[in-house]
Amino acid sequence: MPKLKDLIEELVTANRILANEGIVDSFGHVSVRHPDRKDRYLLSRARAPERIEASDIMEFNLDGEPVDVRKAKRFAPYTERFIHGAVYELRPDVQSVVHNHSPSTIPFGVTGNTLKPLLHICASIGHEVPLWDSHDRFGDTALLVNSMAMGRDLAKRLGKGRSALMRGHGAVVAGNSIRHAVFVSYYLELNAKLQMQSMAMGRIKYLYPGEVDAVVARTGPYTLNRAWENWCRRAGRKTKEVG
Numbered sequence: 001m002p003k004l005k006d007l008i009e010e011l012v013t014a015n016r017i018l019a020n021e022g023i024v025d026s027f028g029h030v031s032v033r034h035p036d037r038k039d040r041y042l043l044s045r046a047r048a049p050e051r052i053e054a055s056d057i058m059e060f061n062l063d064g065e066p067v068d069v070r071k072a073k074r075f076a077p078y079t080e081r082f083i084h085g086a087v088y089e090l091r092p093d094v095q096s097v098v099h100n101h102s103p104s105t106i107p108f109g110v111t112g113n114t115l116k117p118l119l120h121i122c123a124s125i126g127h128e129v130p131l132w133d134s135h136d137r138f139g140d141t142a143l144l145v146n147s148m149a150m151g152r153d154l155a156k157r158l159g160k161g162r163s164a165l166m167r168g169h170g171a172v173v174a175g176n177s178i179r180h181a182v183f184v185s186y187y188l189e190l191n192a193k194l195q196m197q198s199m200a201m202g203r204i205k206y207l208y209p210g211e212v213d214a215v216v217a218r219t220g221p222y223t224l225n226r227a228w229e230n231w232c233r234r235a236g237r238k239t240k241e242v243g
């Protein structure tokens, strides 16, 4: 049980960090796979990430059904929780998922310009970020991923990668831990911002594919914990040495 309690605290911290760093605003969410039940995940009830407490965290089956039905009656879950279950279902390696509307990524979903890493620390976003367009299969919708069919279609576009963009909406990030998913989300936003600035100046020299692989290979606990500690302090949260 302490393991679960610690993980819930870490998930609350992840919400606060993402809000504090401007990766989510009143919307967007982060989840973690249940440590003892691979067919479940933990995600807050529908609430702005900056306001989330441990008591808001709920348990869901991969199809988005809340495990505690009584709690679900009192607290509405996120409409877009299906994103999380669909990614966990397709990707057994993924332990944490972020969905956000991070502002600098949006132009890449609507202009045909591909988001690609150009800064070494942003290599974790993947060689290039695929784009999912809900309209291709689902036509005129409110753009919210409100069913497993939509979630699975998005997860398929993410494929084996770490991130994918959603046209006119936002992004999804798949990490191998909460800290990793927060790290990739943060640097997805930074790379997008720098890429727009670089595009205004001229032709961009992106990282070489081999450089992306080399950076990813050395991005481990040392890097993730260093960033995490700093973001925790900024968000007014305690940090643990090893995540």
Ligand SMILES: [Zn+2]
Binding pocket: 028, 080, 099, 100, 101, 144, 169, 170
């Ligand atoms: Zn959304």
